[in-house]
Amino acid sequence: xxxxxxxxxxxxxxxxxxxxxxxxxxxxxxxxxxxxxxxxxxxxxxxxxxxxxxxxxxxxxxxxxxxxxxxxxxxxxxxxxxxxxxxxxxxxxxxxxxxxxxxxxxxxxxxxxxxxxxxxxxxxxxxxxxxxxxxxxxxxxxxxxxxxxxxxxxxxxxxxxxxxxxxxxxxxxxxxxxxxxxxxxxxxxxxxxxxxxxxxxxxxxxxxxxxxxxxxxxxxxxxxxxxxxxxxxxxxxxxxxxxxxxxxxxxxxxxxxxxxxxxxxxxxxxxxxxxxxxxxxxxxxxxxxxxxxxxxxxxxxxxxxxxxxxxxxxxxxxxxxxxxxxxxxxxxxxxxxxxxxxxxxxxxxxxxxxxxxxxxxxxxxxxxxxxxxxxxxxxxxxxxxxxxxxxxxxxxxxxxxxxxxxxxxxxxxxxxxxxxxxxxxxxxxxxxxxxxxxxxxxxxxxxxxxxxxxxxxxxxxxxxxxxxxxxxxxxxxxxxxxxxxxx
Amino acid sequence: xxxxxxxxxxxxxxxxxxxxxxxxxxxxxxxxxxxxxxxxxxxxxxxxxxxxxxxxxxxxxxxxxxxxxxxxxxxxxxxxxxxxxxxxxxxxxxxxxxxxxxxxxxxxxxxxxxxxxxxxxxxxxxxxxxxxxxxxxxxxxxxxxxxxxxxxxxxxxxxxxxxxxxxxxx
Numbered sequence: 001x002x003x004x005x006x007x008x009x010x011x012x013x014x015x016x017x018x019x020x021x022x023x024x025x026x027x028x029x030x031x032x033x034x035x036x037x038x039x040x041x042x043x044x045x046x047x048x049x050x051x052x053x054x055x056x057x058x059x060x061x062x063x064x065x066x067x068x069x070x071x072x073x074x075x076x077x078x079x080x081x082x083x084x085x086x087x088x089x090x091x092x093x094x095x096x097x098x099x100x101x102x103x104x105x106x107x108x109x110x111x112x113x114x115x116x117x118x119x120x121x122x123x124x125x126x127x128x129x130x131x132x133x134x135x136x137x138x139x140x141x142x143x144x145x146x147x148x149x150x151x152x153x154x155x156x157x158x159x160x161x162x163x164x165x166x167x168x169x170x171x172x173x174x175x176x177x178x179x180x181x182x183x184x185x186x187x188x189x190x191x192x193x194x195x196x197x198x199x200x201x202x203x204x205x206x207x208x209x210x211x212x213x214x215x216x217x218x219x220x221x222x223x224x225x226x227x228x229x230x231x232x233x234x235x236x237x238x239x240x241x242x243x244x245x246x247x248x249x250x251x252x253x254x255x256x257x258x259x260x261x262x263x264x265x266x267x268x269x270x271x272x273x274x275x276x277x278x279x280x281x282x283x284x285x286x287x288x289x290x291x292x293x294x295x296x297x298x299x300x301x302x303x304x305x306x307x308x309x310x311x312x313x314x315x316x317x318x319x320x321x322x323x324x325x326x327x328x329x330x331x332x333x334x335x336x337x338x339x340x341x342x343x344x345x346x347x348x349x350x351x352x353x354x355x356x357x358x359x360x361x362x363x364x365x366x367x368x369x370x371x372x373x374x375x376x377x378x379x380x381x382x383x384x385x386x387x388x389x390x391x392x393x394x395x396x397x398x399x400x401x402x403x404x405x406x407x408x409x410x411x412x413x414x415x416x417x418x419x420x421x422x423x424x425x426x427x428x429x430x431x432x433x434x435x436x437x438x439x440x441x442x443x444x445x446x447x448x449x450x451x452x453x454x455x456x457x458x459x460x461x462x463x464x465x466x467x468x469x470x471x472x473x474x475x476x477x478x479x480x481x482x483x484x485x486x487x
Numbered sequence: 488x489x490x491x492x493x494x495x496x497x498x499x500x501x502x503x504x505x506x507x508x509x510x511x512x513x514x515x516x517x518x519x520x521x522x523x524x525x526x527x528x529x530x531x532x533x534x535x536x537x538x539x540x541x542x543x544x545x546x547x548x549x550x551x552x553x554x555x556x557x558x559x560x561x562x563x564x565x566x567x568x569x570x571x572x573x574x575x576x577x578x579x580x581x582x583x584x585x586x587x588x589x590x591x592x593x594x595x596x597x598x599x600x601x602x603x604x605x606x607x608x609x610x611x612x613x614x615x616x617x618x619x620x621x622x623x624x625x626x627x628x629x630x631x632x633x634x635x636x637x638x639x640x641x642x643x644x645x646x647x648x649x650x651x652x653x654x655x656x657x
Binding site for chain 1: 490491492494495497498501502505507508509510511512513514516539541543544545546547557558559560562564565567568570571575577578579580590591592603604605607657
């Protein structure tokens with residue numbers, strides 16, 4: 001298996017007793033990058049995304065990713081309260097999660113059940129040497145079983161790979177200015193994970209590059225403007241911080257009105273690379289404007305030099321990629337599917353097993369797995385033509401599922417697919433909402449109580465409006481129908 | 488070294504591990520994820536500029552449909568523009584479906600003009616899963632399948648079952 005990076009995700013809560021926090025965390029994440037919001041911006045249609053995410057998409061499509069309403073980047077507005085929510089939630093996330101997992105552990109000890117949760121707990125730990133913020137599963141497995149690993153002083157500072165990622169991601173080990181309870185000195189500086197020298201946050205990436213390549217004696221140069229000090233969210237100082245000026249932002253230009261040379265000059269004036277075809281220059285300029293303007297939105301803007309580094313990353317990946325790549329690779333006409341399936345047999349067999357397992361779990365039926373193998377594959381010598389007889393084991397499971405539990409796959413299929421992945425909801429949450437609608441819960445008892453006090457006319461309105469937010473929210477979403485595309 | 492596309496894909500992958508929708512699964516193809524870039528953190532340049540990121544995926548045919556219990560294999564191909572651009576998705580298992588071409592390519596609106604960057608791997612796979620039993624015959628990719636679906640459902644079901652049985656043998 002390839003090395004697997006670990007990312008904090010709202011589903012981290014699902015196996016814990018605090019599973020109800022999963023939908024909360026999900027709503028604090030951008031639906032485009034699925035990371036915690038970085039500089040959340042609100043569209044005219046009141047959807048919120050990270051500044052860079054929405055700017056990139058608007059410059060490409062000119063529509064809201066959630067509801068497809070036409071929109072323009074100049075209409076974007078900051079969503080301060082959401083930024084504060086994210087900051088405050090991410091500060092306590094790690095401790096909450098540890099708490100939830102320790103709660104689960106004690107529950108487990110009672111039940112003497114060991115399964116996935118333990119695995120997952122280990123996976124979250126950062127590597128002891130901490131040169132990277134990611135840890136691998138294989139590494140985690142090699143680590144001593146951590147049932148009572150006495151809170152290893154988690155690596156004090158971990159560097160974000162890319163500045164375009166959320167500044168709050170893995171905030172438990174980062175963002176000294178938001179954390180009060182760490183052992184880190186609260187001096188606004190961060191330590192290099194290699195040489196442990198402390199420096200300003202905006203210097204760490206360039207320093208780290210040098211440090212790792214063995215050039216750590218380079219003095220940490222101070223040519224950058226100092227990073228603005230950020231007051232903790234929720235304080236008056238935080239609210240009063242002067243945000244970057246609106247007039248810093250760059251305008252988009254009408255590329256078709258510019259000649260190649262005029263565009264080239266424009267790029268030179270901006271101080272960004274000016275080589276390549278007009279198309280490349282156009283795309284580079286668009287990316288630069290997006291990076292620049294998103295940085296202007298940010299509470300904690302980075303230096304131009306860092307933005308140039310991000311542009312370099314873009315140059316090496318997207319910039320280098322030509323527009324017409326859709327017909328190569330797997331999508332090439334001469335791609336040999338049959339041969340590919342044979343070559344990837346073991347991988348596909350694993351996937352089939354996973355898919356079956358999850359389906360069996362969803363139906364609450366224990367699937368019989370012998371030595372982790374796929375449930376009995378069809379025997380070639382089995383000549384019974386009736387397909388229903390070929391897999392009696394699974395048929396049995398499915399019948400049982402249909403009989404014992406009304407909410408089988410089939411039901412789930414009709415309810416979930418349109419919303420899954422589009423809403424910040426999990427399956428669990430969706431089910432919960434369905435339940436709320438089907439049986440009278442506390443809300444209806446309140447409304448009957450009200451109705452007894454001469455408010456009979458409002459009682460029905462009360463329950464209806466309880467459901468309204470969900471429905472109107474779902475109404476905002478991209479077309480949930482998955483009809484085939486007419487070319 | 489990470490890009491927004493790559494971070495998003497890793498996130499999608501984690502989601503597929505921790506909370507997969509029923510009856511679907513996906514994973515990056517070994518040797519591809521990590522050779523995309525040189526893995527040294529100081530590296531800012533892709534040393535193996537493979538333009539795509541690939542995943543294998545499996546969809547189990549939904550219960551109570553002709554596709555029931557089929558193990559349909561797919562490949563997904565993501566570019567650096569993901570999620571602002573949809574991935575390429577195609578079946579590598581043999582399919583008989585009004586909206587699947589002979590090459591395995593899908594004719595699905597959300598993978599083309601109705602793509603949204605809010606979709607992830609799980610959403611794509613569940614959409615395809617629900618497309619299996621809910622074909623759109625107004626713009627068929629496989630005319631024969633479309634006609635049989637409309638006019639001779641029994642024969643259609645039989646042909647689909649053949650692909651289901653074939654999928655078990657792959």
